Amino acid sequence: MLEIEKLKFDEKGLIPAIVVDAISKKVLTLAYMNKESLKITMEKNLTCFYSRSRNELWLKGETSGNYQHVVSITADCDYDALVVEVEKDGPACHLGKDSCFHNPVHANPELKDFSLEGLMDLLKGRKETLPEGSYTTYLFQKGIDKILKKVGEENTEVIIAAKADDKKETVYEIADLCYHVMVLMTEMGISLEDIHRELASRHVIDHKVKQEKMTK
Numbered sequence: 001m002l003e004i005e006k007l008k009f010d011e012k013g014l015i016p017a018i019v020v021d022a023i024s025k026k027v028l029t030l031a032y033m034n035k036e037s038l039k040i041t042m043e044k045n046l047t048c049f050y051s052r053s054r055n056e057l058w059l060k061g062e063t064s065g066n067y068q069h070v071v072s073i074t075a076d077c078d079y080d081a082l083v084v085e086v087e088k089d090g091p092a093c094h095l096g097k098d099s100c101f102h103n104p105v106h107a108n109p110e111l112k113d114f115s116l117e118g119l120m121d122l123l124k125g126r127k128e129t130l131p132e133g134s135y136t137t138y139l140f141q142k143g144i145d146k147i148l149k150k151v152g153e154e155n156t157e158v159i160i161a162a163k164a165d166d167k168k169e170t171v172y173e174i175a176d177l178c179y180h181v182m183v184l185m186t187e188m189g190i191s192l193e194d195i196h197r198e199l200a201s202r203h204v205i206d207h208k209v210k211q212e213k214m215t216k
Contacts, residue, residue, distance in 0.1 A: 004035060008080040014050060015082060019092065021099075022071040022085040023196045024117045028092035029100040033082070038073075045070045047086060066090030087193075116182075116192060123186040139183050147187055150180045 009015045014032040021028055031049040033041065037057050040048040047060045047068040061067030068086035075082055093100040107113065126136040139147050154177040161169040185191070 002075055002079075004038060006079055007038075007075060007082075008078065009034065010080075012052075014052070015080060017047075017049065017082040017084050019047060019068065019084045019086055022087050023193050024115070026099055026117065027101055028068075028086070028088065028098075038082075041070060041084070042073070047084060061089060064090065064094075066092070068092070119179075120182060120186065120192055123182055127186055136183060139180075140187065144184075144187060147180065147184050151177070151184055154180050 007015055013034045015034075015038070017031050017033045019028045019031065020026065031047075032052060033048070034050045034057075037048040037050045040046075040057070040059070044059075047070060049058055049060065050056075051058050067089045068084075069088070071085040071087060073082055073084050091098055093102070123136060126134055127140050130137045130140060139150065154173065157173040158170060158177050161173045185195075
């Protein structure tokens with residue numbers, strides 16, 4: 001691991017820290033740290049920054065409860081900037097937004113911006129507004145039984161395509177299955193973060209099992 005002493009702080013003793021959601025990889029905020037706040041961050045595994053406007057340290061979430069639990073900290077190639085991956089307890093922005101970066105400036109119309117998080121947001125919007133003519137609206141209106149039926153059907157389609165060793169068709173059917181599973185998640189109030197945490201807990205268990213086997 002890189003020692004703090006090797007990092008390059010600016011003339012004011014600060015280093016920029018880009019905070020990223022460890023699950024979605026979304027940029028949450030850009031803040032600054034000095035050596036003291038970085039040490040606190042590493043000791044507590046909670047983000048602690050230096051406020052340039054107030055000239056003081058501030059532990060993110062100490063007032064709002066929106067703590068950011070540190071997963072990792074990585075320095076860039078010049079050692080003068082940090083990326084801090086976190087799992088957050090709430091919005092990163094003081095305005096109550098998920099991320100401080102929520103004001104679009106430009107988007108290339110020729111390149112599609114897609115993410116699972118974006119799809120989940122879309123599904124939540126469909127559930128709340130139920131726009132007419134939407135297949136997703138139809139599923140939510142029909143309810144859990146219809147959604148579960150579609151999940152079962154799409155699961156069968158995946159099996160059939162995979163059994164036929166048709167990669168293209170299998171990819172297509174897996175995408176259909178993922179969509180319907182995410183509709184189910186939205187219906188039941190299950191987030192991507194919930195699934196991520198469950199998988200992460202299984203990874204830890206699996207790692208321990210492997211270690212136990214190696215020592216026998």
